[in-house]
Amino acid sequence: MPDSTETNNEFTDFWNNVLAAKFERFRDILQNGLAFHSQVPLAALALPPGTRVLDVGCGWGDTAIELARRVGPNGYVLGLDCCDTFLESGRRDARAAGLANVEFVAADVQTHRFGREFDFCFSRFGMMFFASPVAAMRNLRTALKPGATLMFIVWRTLADNAWLRVPKEVALEHLPPPGDDAQTCGPGPFSMASPEVVTAQLRAAGFVDARFERVDGPVRVGSSVDEAVAFQLAIGPAGEIVREAGAFAEARRGEIVQALKDALAQHLHDGAVVMQSSSWTITARNPES
Helix, strand or coil, X not given: CCCCCCCCHHHHHHHHHHHHHHHHHCHHHHHHHCCHHHHHHHHCCCCXXXXXXXXXXXXXXXXXXXXXXXHCCCCXXXXXXXXXXXXXHHHHHHHHCCCCCXXXXXXXXXXXXXXXXXXXXXXXXXXXXXXXXXXXXXXXXCCEEEEXXXXXXXXXXHHHXXXXXXXXXXXXXXXXXXXXXXXXXXXXXXCCCCHHHHHHHHHHHCXXXXXXXXXXXXXXXXXXXXXXXXXXXXXXXXXXXXXXXXXXHHHCHHHXXXXXXXXXXXXXXXXXXXXXXXXXXXXXXXXXX
16 A cells, blocks of 8 residues: 655644634544444443553544553553644643643644553544544554554545435535535545455554454534534535635525524434434554564
């Protein structure tokens, strides 16, 4: 499989300059509303005390903090993300929890220099945005001891994720699709939806024994219809369509908002907008030698 020496610089800039503020605004949805997809695999995960863990694309650090609690004071967790704004929250939460065995570092995983010291690598929705997934995976292998496990969670296809598909379909009823030159945060949330593609990427990076577990379940995408609409207009495929349409989208905002309200109101459960979603939990192993 072809490799690339691209870095994530353009995507990192987009995260920090465009997306970070929007993610902060909707932190509750992104961290808690979508948490089902990390809760399922982490509930089944057994990590011995003293395990050294790498958390890639750790965001606000909630999974890194959970992993730090599991591995105990003799273990260690390093959380990496490209947005130091997110990591500051992780640092504060770790201090508040009295955890001294977790550290947060802003870094590009594709190029960060690791020592071969980790027993386990975890990533929740952090692997889909690398300029070169193979380069990132290959670099992660330099952090893992022989026989160590890589576990990462990615979205399955758009068709399997109504919470993003439905708003995108609504937006496209009113606006043109983004052009090829649209600004993005990376290859996109569905770039690792194909088991065949990801298996080939892992193999090219030197990993073995790739396994895929499908996880289907509900996600809360708004505590009200209004919040769900605001979330979709800010983040995800519908938000990208609106952002790239610029003034044309602003001129039609009223009708787009109403159409989204009508569509999302069909998914109200006890006042919150809850929709179906689907992910892969992927595991692979660094060879023994």
